[in-house]
Amino acid sequence: xxxxxxxxxxxxxxxxxxxxxxxxxxxxxxxxxxxxxxxxxxxxxxxxxxxxxxxxxxxxxxxxxxxxxxxxxxxxxxxxxxxxxxxxxxxxxxxxxxxxxxxxxxxxxxxxxxxxxxxxxxxxxxxxxxxxxxxxxxxxxxxxxxxxxxxxxxxxxxxxxxxxxxxxxxxxxxxxxxxxxxxxxxxxxxxxxxxxxxxxxxxxxxxxxxxxxxxxxxxxxxxxxxxxxxxxxxxxxxxxxxxxxxxxxxxxxxxx
Amino acid sequence: xxxxxxxxxxxxxxxxxxxxxxxxxxxxxxxxxxxxxxxxxxxxxxxxxxxxxxxxxxxxxxxxxxxxxxxxxxxxxxxxxxxxxxxxxxxxxxxxxxxxxxxxxxxxxxxxxxxxxxxxxxxxxxxxxxxxxxxxxxxxxxxxxxxxxxxxxxxxxxxxxxxxxxxxxxxxxxxxxxxxxxxxxxxxxxxxxxxxxxxxxxxxxxxxxxxxxxxxxxxxxxxxxxxxxxxxxxxxxxxxxxxxxxxxxxxxxxxxxxxxxxxxxxxxxxxxxxxxxxxxxxxxxxxxxxxxxxxxxxxxxxxxxxxxxxxxxxxxxxxxxxxxxxxxxxxxxxxxxxxxxxxxxxxxxxxxxxxxxxxxxx
Amino acid sequence: xxxxxxxxxxxxxxxxxxxxxxxxxxxxxxxxxxxxxxxxxxxxxxxxxxxxxxxxxxxxxxxxxxxxxxxxxxxxxxxxxxxxxxxxxxxxxxxxxxxxxxxxxxxxxxxxxxxxxxxxxxxxxxxxxxxxxxxxxxxxxxxxxxxxxxxxxxxxxxxxxxxxxxxxxxxxxxxxxxxxxxxxxxxxxxxxxxxxxxxxxxxxxxxxxxxxxxxxxxxxxxxxxxxxxxxxxxxxxxxxxxxxxxxxxxxxxxxxxxxxxxxxxxxxxxxxxxxxxxxxxxxxxxxxx
Numbered sequence: 025x026x027x028x029x030x031x032x033x034x035x036x037x038x039x040x041x042x043x044x045x046x047x048x049x050x051x052x053x054x055x056x057x058x059x060x061x062x063x064x065x066x067x068x069x070x071x072x073x074x075x076x077x078x079x080x081x082x083x084x085x086x087x088x089x090x091x092x093x094x095x096x097x098x099x100x101x102x103x104x105x106x107x108x109x110x111x112x113x114x115x116x117x118x119x120x121x122x123x124x125x126x127x128x129x130x131x132x133x134x135x136x137x138x139x140x141x142x143x144x145x146x147x148x149x150x151x152x153x154x155x156x157x158x159x160x161x162x163x164x165x166x167x168x169x170x171x172x173x174x175x176x177x178x179x180x181x182x183x184x185x186x187x188x189x190x191x192x193x194x195x196x197x198x199x200x201x202x203x204x205x206x207x208x209x210x211x212x213x214x215x216x217x218x219x220x221x222x223x224x225x226x227x228x229x230x231x232x233x234x235x236x237x238x239x240x241x242x243x244x245x246x247x248x249x250x251x252x253x254x255x256x257x258x259x260x261x262x263x264x265x266x267x268x269x270x271x272x273x274x275x276x277x278x279x280x
Numbered sequence: 281x282x283x284x285x286x287x288x289x290x291x292x293x294x295x296x297x298x299x300x301x302x303x304x305x306x307x308x309x310x311x312x313x314x315x316x317x318x319x320x321x322x323x324x325x326x327x328x329x330x331x332x333x334x335x336x337x338x339x340x341x342x343x344x345x346x347x348x349x350x351x352x353x354x355x356x357x358x359x360x361x362x363x364x365x366x367x368x369x370x371x372x373x374x375x376x377x378x379x380x381x382x383x384x385x386x387x388x389x390x391x392x393x394x395x396x397x398x399x400x401x402x403x404x405x406x407x408x409x410x411x412x413x414x415x416x417x418x419x420x421x422x423x424x425x426x427x428x429x430x431x432x433x434x435x436x437x438x439x440x441x442x443x444x445x446x447x448x449x450x451x452x453x454x455x456x457x458x459x460x461x462x463x464x465x466x467x468x469x470x471x472x473x474x475x476x477x478x479x480x481x482x483x484x485x486x487x488x489x490x491x492x493x494x495x496x497x498x499x500x501x502x503x504x505x506x507x508x509x510x511x512x513x514x515x516x517x518x519x520x521x522x523x524x525x526x527x528x529x530x531x532x533x534x535x536x537x538x539x540x541x542x543x544x545x546x547x548x549x550x551x552x553x554x555x556x557x558x559x560x561x562x563x564x565x566x567x568x569x570x571x572x573x574x575x576x577x578x579x580x581x582x583x584x585x586x587x588x589x590x591x592x593x594x595x596x597x598x599x600x601x602x603x604x605x606x607x608x609x610x611x612x613x614x615x616x617x618x619x620x621x622x623x624x625x626x627x628x629x630x631x632x633x634x635x636x637x638x639x640x641x642x
Numbered sequence: 643x644x645x646x647x648x649x650x651x652x653x654x655x656x657x658x659x660x661x662x663x664x665x666x667x668x669x670x671x672x673x674x675x676x677x678x679x680x681x682x683x684x685x686x687x688x689x690x691x692x693x694x695x696x697x698x699x700x701x702x703x704x705x706x707x708x709x710x711x712x713x714x715x716x717x718x719x720x721x722x723x724x725x726x727x728x729x730x731x732x733x734x735x736x737x738x739x740x741x742x743x744x745x746x747x748x749x750x751x752x753x754x755x756x757x758x759x760x761x762x763x764x765x766x767x768x769x770x771x772x773x774x775x776x777x778x779x780x781x782x783x784x785x786x787x788x789x790x791x792x793x794x795x796x797x798x799x800x801x802x803x804x805x806x807x808x809x810x811x812x813x814x815x816x817x818x819x820x821x822x823x824x825x826x827x828x829x830x831x832x833x834x835x836x837x838x839x840x841x842x843x844x845x846x847x848x849x850x851x852x853x854x855x856x857x858x859x860x861x862x863x864x865x866x867x868x869x870x871x872x873x874x875x876x877x878x879x880x881x882x883x884x885x886x887x888x889x890x891x892x893x894x895x896x897x898x899x900x901x902x903x904x905x906x907x908x909x910x911x912x913x914x915x916x917x918x919x920x921x922x923x924x925x926x927x928x929x930x931x
Binding site: 139141 | 785790793794797798800801802864865866867868
């Protein structure tokens with residue numbers, strides 16, 4: 025099987041400091057990859073390099089495009105990359121304000137990606153938005169409210185709906201449960217797990233919270249100082265950590 | 281009735297005649313001469329030349345008279361006139377180190393070669409209305425300098441530069457882009473930013489500069505040097521093969537010394553902002569230097585704090601008072617066609633809302 | 643006036659503007675930057691249109707200037723006089739007689755022909771400006787054809803008001819490529835954007851020119867289930883009786899009395915000249931006498 029995403033030797037430096045160094049992995053369709061590590065471990069840099077928000081210094085990010093199979097995203101033109109970003113890819117930010125249009129209604133937020141790819145039937149767009157609000161447990165009568173009137177948890181669920189409405193093949197998530205209360209986190213995780221299973225989503229999730237990866241990720245990479253120090257099946261890594269840093273992480277001595 | 285909007289032609293003529301009458305004011309009061317404006321309203325003349333981008337005190341005085349003292353209107357007259365002038369060529373860059381200074385002060389050093397010269401400044405005057413002026417009395421002559429300064433006066437920042445204490449400006453010999461001949465496009469380079477600021481509205485540039493001092497992208501500026509005086513303007517004459525002096529202009533130049541920057545690889549050093557404006561216009565020149573410095577955040581590796589003065593598009597798109605005043609005042613023009621379509625839309629929306637409410641009530 | 647060049651601008655400047663116009667015609671709907679000059683009238687009062695007209699005018703031209711559809715509104719008078727003085731061209735109020743028409747906010751009712759040029763005065767040429775204030779960003783959006791946001795605005799209108807609440811400066815898509823602001827004409831005029839004439843749009847302060855060549859496809863943006871509708875006041879002209887022209891509403895007394903009259907004064911006069919009379923045509927005749 026062709027991997028959906030194939031990362032080879034991805035490296036990003038900030039001057040003399042290493043952002044992430046020589047990261048390689050394959051992600052297969054339907055697979056969820058978790059990336060864990062403390063703050064400054066390079067996990068967010070890696071995610072942003074994968075998603076094209078940051079320019080890596082070297083390495084390749086190969087994506088299995090619909091039309092031409094595996095292609096290096098870094099070598100694509102900007103229009104191609106932006107097209108990918110609004111069709112096959114999605115990005116869920118830690119702070120929903122970064123991923124939502126706060127001045128646009130919930131329905132408009134969900135509908136934007138549909139309209140960006142050519143949907144021109146108001147009734148259909150609205151029906152799909154309605155459907156997706158339901159799937160992320162936002163009441164139907166909130167469709168014309170702006171996200172500013174939503175709680176943090178609702179905003180995050182709205183951001184997820186906005187990202188998933190076009191059925192992306194790959195989702196990047198940056199600390200999707202960060203900044204939420206514990207009880208709200210649990211509900212969001214539950215929802216995410218349901219969606220991942222139901223849609224067979226492929227995803228790369230960055231988090232410092234091991235509970236998140238335990239629940240969502242099939243495989244795991246542990247990062248420290250920009251390097252991947254351990255990788256493997258989630259249960260294996262968490263139940264039988266080999267690297268000293270992972271052992272420390274699992275014994276939850278480290279909190280980001 | 282319907283004829284209200286008719287007769288535009290005659291209305292305009294009448295308005296212009298009335299304006300001319302108002303401009304003259306009470307005919308029993310003697311009329312202002314251009315020389316009086318040029319000599320006694322010199323700072324207004326300077327501002328009009330600076331923001332009008334045309335160095336001609338007599339025309340600026342005429343514009344001020346014609347505009348009834350409305351300086352933005354006067355600047356507008358100068359700008360429109362400037363458009364029609366043929367472009368003969370560009371001068372050699374002026375050398376401000378050769379300025380004959382009337383005023384030269386530094387806030388960063390107690391004294392420096394060339395000395396501090398206070399010059400004709402409002403600084404340290406007590407702002408008390410001087411009723412002697414109302415009585416049109418003669419002013420006692422000012423003391424003359426013992427020996428007129430001669431020869432080049434070095435820039436104070438050069439002393440810092442010699443020791444590597446201040447960031448060096450790279451020398452560019454490329455012809456800078458011309459804001460008045462090419463459309464402004466972003467990102468702009470520094471030469472273009474400085475052009476925009478030097479002809480920008482004094483009030484706007486002042487407000488932007490003030491905002492940096494109050495913490496919106498604060499950059500801790502000191503006036504390294506402020507100098508006002510005359511510099512010769514030279515032009516290369518192709519037939520001659522060398523440059524000749526074609527006149528002189530009065531300029532105000534301000535160099536600020538700002539918060540030091542440094543990184544792990546670069547040792548700490550001071551940075552600079554620059555202001556250069558026609559005429560004696562020191563408020564504008566200092567403001568310009570502060571805003572220039574704020575706009576250099578990217579080049580100096582600083583953070584974008586989201587402050588208005590750091591935002592090149594925001595500052596440059598809104599600094600020009602002729603653009604601003606024209607667009608602002610154009611809302612006086614008739615807009616009734618668009619208003620009509622809005623009117624119909626609002627009526628339709630209200631009718632629908634009413635119908636819906638009635639339906640709900642039934 | 644002989645102190646100034648024909649039509650005020652020097653030939654060098656006209657050439658620069660003509661190059662921008664040709665480029666704009668070659669890429670319909672695309673905004674071409676040009677080095678707008680400072681004109682002797684304020685920015686926002688038609689400097690873009692005046693520069694485009696000046697670059698197009700030849701001594702044989704017959705010029706018509708309208709503002710709000712009328713030839714005798716103050717700014718139209720002012721601009722017409724400017725060209726009478728600086729270019730010495732013949733002027734006219736008749737749409738059919740004009741070879742070049744400069745307009746603000748309206749398209750004449752009478753269909754234009756292949757021998758005519760219509761020049762629009764444009765305040766803000768960027769249809770995305772109020773969705774995204776940054777020029778660097780909007781240029782990228784045009785380049786990459788990222789127009790989803792325009793439809794988000796229309797979606798929000800319908801969600802809030804039950805219909806698209808844009809009544810003028812209604813955005814259009816040109817030849818299936820560029821989204822364009824047709825300048826603040828009422829949306830009633832949008833269908834007339836597909837024309838036999840050359841249409842040029844000049845924005846002086848914003849330093850942009852865009853254009854529609856003859857017979858260019860111009861589609862007003864909408865949704866399939868909320869189609870674009872060119873609406874106007876639901877009345878006939880009280881002077882000439884026309885039921886199809888765009889109308890101004892005029893308040894006639896303190897008691898809320900009003901009449902509706904054609905915004906296109908030439909169209910209305912021509913119809914009356916041909917014997918068409920509206921509801922109040924008789925009283926109006928008496929007033930005039």
